[in-house]
Amino acid sequence: MPAAAPAQRSDGFAAFDATAQAEIESGRIPGAVILYGENGKVAYRETLGSREVAPERVALTPDTIFDIASLTKVVATTTAVMQLVEAGRLDLDSPVARYWPAFAQNGKAAVTVRQLLTHSSGLPADLDLVTRWDGEAEGLARAAASGLVKPPGTQFLYSDVNFIVLGELVHRISGEPLDRYAQAHIFAPLGMADTGFRPPAARLERIAATDREDGRMRQGEVQDPTAFRMGGIAGHAGLFSTADDLARFAEMLTKGGTLDGARILRPETVAQMTRGMTLPGGARRGLGWDVSSAYSAGMDRAFGPDSYGHTGYTGCLLWIDPDTSSFLIVLTSRLHPDGRGNVMPLRHAFARLIAERRGAVAIASTRN
Missing domain, CATH: 3.40.710.10 (DD-peptidase/beta-lactamase superfamily)
Structure with a gap:
C-alpha cells in the first residue's frame, strides 16, 4: 500500500x-x-x-x-580543509606533494590543493574498483599513485579521488584522522549530534x-x-x-x-x-x-x-x-x-x- x-x-x-x-x-x-x-x-x-x-x-x-x-565532501572535508587554511597550516595554491610527498608520483607534482577542491586537478573520477583491494592504507596508496587523465587546470572533471586526497591532507596536517577531526572541530561545536x-x-x-x-x-x-x-x-x-x-x-x-x-x-x-x-x-x-x-x-x-x-x-x-x-x-x-x-x-x-x-x-x- x-x-x-x-x-x-x-x-x-x-x-x-x-x-x-x-x-x-x-x-x-x-x-x-x-x-x-x-x-x-x-x-x-x-x-x-x-x-x-x-x-x-x-x-x-x-x-x-x-x-x-558526497555531501561528505562539503560538510566534513571542505570545512576541515578551510579551517586549516584559516590557521595558516595549509596553502590552497601549494602543490599537494608539499604535504604528501608520495602524491608527486606519476606526473602529479604540480597539482595544487585548490585544483583538488575545484575538481580541476585532472585526476580520474574514482579509484580502480575492478581489481580486488581492501583497506584504508591501500586506498590511500592507490590515490597517491593515481595518474592524470587530463592536464591539471585544463578541465572540470568531478573526482572522488580529489577528496580522498584532501581527507588524507586533513589527517597529515592536523594529526587527527578525518572522522575525529570533523567530530571535534565541526560536528560537536555545532551540536550535530x-x-x-x-x-x-x-x-x-x-x-x-x-x-x-x-x-x-x-x-x-x-x-x-x-x-x-x-x-x-x-x-x-x-x-x-x-x-x-x-x-x-x-x-x-x-x-x-x-x-x-x-x-x-x-x-x-x-x-x-x-x-x-x-x-x-x-x-x-x-x-x-x-x-x-x-x-x-x-x-x-x-x-x-x-x-x-x-x-x-x-x-x-x-x-x-x-x-x-x-x-x-x-x-x-x-x-x-x-x-x-x-x-x-x-x-x-x-x-x-x-x-x-x-x-x-x-x-x-x-x-x-
Whole structure:
C-alpha cells in the first residue's frame, strides 16, 4: 500500500507535499525528509513515505539518519580543509606533494590543493574498483599513485579521488584522522549530534537502508564502494546525518560561519569557499561547493546567482542562498530497495517550486 498522504496544508507548501508524494507513489524514491529554511527560519519541514519498503514497510521519522554520500565532501572535508587554511597550516595554491610527498608520483607534482577542491586537478573520477583491494592504507596508496587523465587546470572533471586526497591532507596536517577531526572541530561545536562516520549500532534502528550488498540489505554501512573498501571513512563519502543536523550546518553558513556562539569559519572564509569561479568547460564551482554545473539540478537558477550547494549519489541534496538566508535539504535513500531509484525528477520539480515561491515572495515584498 502507498504511504498515507499528509493532511492538506494552508501555509503555501501544499505543492511541496504533493510533489514528494507523487515521486513516492511512482516508486522512484521510498520516502523523503524535506526541510526548507527561509529568511533564517524553518518554513517547511515534512517527513513523507518510508525508511524501508523491504522486507516490510517502515515509516520515515524526522530524525531518520541517512547516508549522505558526497555531501561528505562539503560538510566534513571542505570545512576541515578551510579551517586549516584559516590557521595558516595549509596553502590552497601549494602543490599537494608539499604535504604528501608520495602524491608527486606519476606526473602529479604540480597539482595544487585548490585544483583538488575545484575538481580541476585532472585526476580520474574514482579509484580502480575492478581489481580486488581492501583497506584504508591501500586506498590511500592507490590515490597517491593515481595518474592524470587530463592536464591539471585544463578541465572540470568531478573526482572522488580529489577528496580522498584532501581527507588524507586533513589527517597529515592536523594529526587527527578525518572522522575525529570533523567530530571535534565541526560536528560537536555545532551540536550535530547524529552526524558522523561509521554510526554506532545503537542508532541502527533510525538509519535508512540503501541497497543490497552480498544478498543482504545494507543499513548503517556506507554505500559508496570505494569508501566501503576503505573502512567507511574517506574524504569523499561515508558521512551519515539527519535533516535537523544539516539545517544547523546550513544556518551556520548563512550566518557567516557562526552558530550559537560557536565559530566554525570566518565570514571571509565562507565567502571565499562559496564564491563561484568559472572552470574550463563552463562549470561554476566554489571550493568544494557546486555553484552551477551539470550536478545543480536547477537549484542554481531557483535560488539565485550567489547560491551554492551539493548533491549525493544516495539522493541527498543541500542548497543554500546566503542573500536570503534560505536553504533546502532533501534526504532520501533513492537506492532502496533495488538500487534503481531516481531522485532527479524530485530535484527538478522542487527547483521549479522554489523558483515560483521565491518569485511570489519577491513580488509580495515589493508591494509591502
